[in-house]
């Protein structure tokens with residue numbers, strides 16, 4: 001058994017166990033560590049595990065795990081990782097780091113982190129009119145709805161996520177309610193968490209792009225159960241470029257656990 005120091009961070013209510021793994025105290029290839037640490041009854045409890053590791057070319061590498069041990073790009077987790085890297089003194093207020101889907105830049109002002117997301121071209125999105133599928137570093141199903149607050153997200157989201165088309169790879173399912181041309185509300189069922197989360201960064205990014213594709217205007221303000229986020233980008237000939245996800249990321253507490 002070894003004692004592991006960890007920190008708990010949250011980005012608009014999407015919460016993460018974050019570990020400074022520059023000394024490689026945890027094995028990044030052992031997915032059971034995430035399954036144990038993220039368990040809300042037998043572990044610390046979170047929507048994911050983030051390891052911060054050294055990298056020869058970039059300020060750091062962030063390794064992200066869903067609670068089921070699967071890996072993906074995580075927008076809110078990336079914003080928390082950037083704040084943690086600043087807390088560790090690895091960076092000041094700007095950074096270029098490596099994540100699951102490649103290189104990202106970010107800047108920090110107080111608790112607000114502005115994160116670059118990858119371009120989304122036609123190869124990463126499909127518009128089926130009643131819904132869209134958009135990959136913003138992780139795969140998202142986006143459907144426009146009304147009376148968002150009354151929906152059973154876990155029931156409706158899991159039905160789509162486990163449907164024949166998506167059962168193998170999984171997909172995150174986002175329900176969007178339009179408030180104005182530049183504001184939407186979003187609730188998300190997350191693959192790998194297999195439940196609704198209070199917000200999903202790659203999810204709100206996908207929803208903002210879908211909203212603008214259907215007549216909305218960037219920047220888009222997104223209200224989630226966990227707080228407000230903003231997504232800005234240029235949509236030219238069906239390609240979203242210069243995509244940024246902006247919102248708060250905060251340290252909650254420090255802890256120690258024996259693994």
Ligand SMILES: N[C@H](CCC[C@H](N)C(=O)O)C(=O)O
Pocket residue numbers: 014047066070071072073074075076077138139172190191192193199200201202203
């Ligand atoms: N559950 C997602 C990864 C985390 C995404 C979410 N927490 C975010 O902020 O982007 C997936 O497996 O695709």
